[in-house]
Amino acid sequence: MNRKLYLLGLVLINALVIAHSSSSPILSKDATLLDNHHTNEEIFEIMYKINEKCPHITHIYDLGRKSANNTALKVIVFSDNAQIHEPMEPEFKYVGNMHGNEVIGRELLIELAQQLCDLYLDNNEDVVKLVDSTRIHLIPTMNPDGWNLAALNEFKMWEKKEPSKFKTLHEMLREVGTTDWLYGRTNLNQVDLNRNFPDLDAYEYKYVKENKNRFDHLLAESSYEINQKHFDCNFKQFQNETLAVASWIVNNPFVLSANFHGGDLVVNYPYDDSNNHETKYSATPDDEFFTEIASFYADLHANMTKKNRKKCDMVADDFKNGITNGANWYPVCGGMQDFNYLSSNCFELTIELGCDKFPAGKYLKQYWKDNMHALYEFIWKAHSGIKGYVLDSNDQPVSGARISVEKFYPEIGDYVLIKHHITTNEDGEYWRLLTDGIYKISAIAPDNSVSGKAVVEVISEPREEAMRVDLKLVDDSSRAKRRLLKNLERLFREQ
Numbered sequence: 001m002n003r004k005l006y007l008l009g010l011v012l013i014n015a016l017v018i019a020h021s022s023s024s025p026i027l028s029k030d031a032t033l034l035d036n037h038h039t040n041e042e043i044f045e046i047m048y049k050i051n052e053k054c055p056h057i058t059h060i061y062d063l064g065r066k067s068a069n070n071t072a073l074k075v076i077v078f079s080d081n082a083q084i085h086e087p088m089e090p091e092f093k094y095v096g097n098m099h100g101n102e103v104i105g106r107e108l109l110i111e112l113a114q115q116l117c118d119l120y121l122d123n124n125e126d127v128v129k130l131v132d133s134t135r136i137h138l139i140p141t142m143n144p145d146g147w148n149l150a151a152l153n154e155f156k157m158w159e160k161k162e163p164s165k166f167k168t169l170h171e172m173l174r175e176v177g178t179t180d181w182l183y184g185r186t187n188l189n190q191v192d193l194n195r196n197f198p199d200l201d202a203y204e205y206k207y208v209k210e211n212k213n214r215f216d217h218l219l220a221e222s223s224y225e226i227n228q229k230h231f232d233c234n235f236k237q238f239q240n241e242t243l244a245v246a247s248w249i250v251n252n253p254f255v256l257s258a259n260f261h262g263g264d265l266v267v268n269y270p271y272d273d274s275n276n277h278e279t280k281y282s283a284t285p286d287d288e289f290f291t292e293i294a295s296f297y298a299d300l301h302a303n304m305t306k307k308n309r310k311k312c313d314m315v316a317d318d319f320k321n322g323i324t325n326g327a328n329w330y331p332v333c334g335g336m337q338d339f340n341y342l343s344s345n346c347f348e349l350t351i352e353l354g355c356d357k358f359p360a361g362k363y364l365k366q367y368w369k370d371n372m373h374a375l376y377e378f379i380w381k382a383h384s385g386i387k388g389y390v391l392d393s394n395d396q397p398v399s400g401a402r403i404s405v406e407k408f409y410p411e412i413g414d415y416v417l418i419k420h421h422i423t424t425n426e427d428g429e430y431w432r433l434l435t436d437g438i439y440k441i442s443a444i445a446p447d448n449s450v451s452g453k454a455v456v457e458v459i460s461e462p463r464e465e466a467m468r469v470d471l472k473l474v475d476d477s478s479r480a481k482r483r484l485l486k487n488l489e490r491l492f493r494e495q
């Protein structure tokens with residue numbers, strides 16, 4: 001090729017790559033709701049106002065149980081048919097304020113809800129495409145009682161210390177937020193909700209050690225922990241908030257999720273616990289996808305990956321590129337992200353939004369600016385990899401089929417099994433999050449019939465839906481018949 005043309009080609013390719021990777025932010029930098037923190041009642045009021053403004057794309061529902069102090073755990077969901085799951089639409093969730101005094105996430109989520117509604121009404125092409133093709137669940141507060149404890153304790157403290165300093169709770173929230181590092185972290189019963197999920201890691205490590213790993217969801221183990229043992233790994237009873245969210249995770253076809261915390265600035269990915277609770281890197285079988293998606297959020301954040309940013313005060317806070325494996329930072333037993341991965345199809349990250357857990361309300365707009373691009377693009381990531389149906393020989397969808405995935409590695413010239421199965425939902429649908437590459441995909445039905453292996457090249461395009469790969473099970477009886485005929489033929493030839 002002519003050298004000039006070749007160089008021009010390279011320049012054009014580079015320009016295209018840059019244009020693609022630096023896609024401009026969709027959401028507005030200017031938050032309209034974030035002049036100050038909001039009480040639980042105010043958060044719920046805003047959710048209902050958004051629902052009134054955008055009734056055709058939103059729906060509000062409560063989780064099955066209330067908080068220890070009897071406050072509803074409210075979710076606002078966005079989609080073109082928000083009340084129902086629609087075929088081939090992935091379900092996504094953001095969870096805020098699991099630790100009551102880690103509050104940035106809950107404020108970001110109401111602003112996100114507001115902007116999704118407004119941009120949809122403005123006919124923003126990309127928001128319409130995202131909302132129409134995805135079901136997005138936002139729960140601003142998983143621990144409303146903890147938030148109350150943190151805020152009211154701080155206000156009482158100021159009343160004693162300097163009675164004339166703040167006239168109202170809101171004035172205090174706007175000027176200082178809260179200053180206590182731990183108060184309000186737990187729920188009303190003083191239980192840390194991110195240590196209160198059934199400890200499925202222990203089963204997983206045991207099965208791997210004994211070579212009995214089924215690469216499967218540990219549902220029977222979850223039931224045993226909740227119904228027979230009743231206690232988490234810190235000997236605390238399972239709490240209403242935990243049980244409500246655990247059922248929510250298992251009962252919905254969630255694909256991707258993030259859980260917001262504070263106290264540091266980093267994206268944390270599973271596993272959160274190691275085989276002996278020691279601090280060490282503990283990779284899931286999907287480590288490639290988790291590291292990629294964790295970096296995706298960190299890179300789009302305004303300063304998470306900045307080398308010269310001021311470190312927070314937490315121990316072992318020395319992150320490369322704004323991400324960390326959970327157990328490599330500090331091991332957590334009974335955490336929510338590992339429960340997502342080991343009990344359901346959902347992949348969850350834990351995102352630490354800043355050194356301050358409960359910053360002064362006047363700074364919230366800056367947190368919005370820092371996160372809004374990442375917050376939006378991360379939802380699109382529910383469309384990574386492939387999706388499709390598993391069908392029987394009569395083209396009927398098969399529920400409970402397991403999707404097995406092998407990735408091709410050119411350096412070894414072979415396929416390697418990812419030892420984690422995704423299971424089809426009751427409508428026979430699946431979504432399999434994957435990094436780009438060449439894969440062999442197959443399905444195994446509950447009756448052990450299998451599909452052929454589809455070889456696919458996965459290329460996830462930004463802001464596009466996942467590639468569709470339907471898998472058809474081979475009818476066992478016709479397979480047996482073919483095998484018999486083949487054998488008869490061979491015998492006939494050998495005679």
Ligand SMILES: [Zn+2]
Binds near residue numbers: 102
């Ligand atoms: Zn936390």
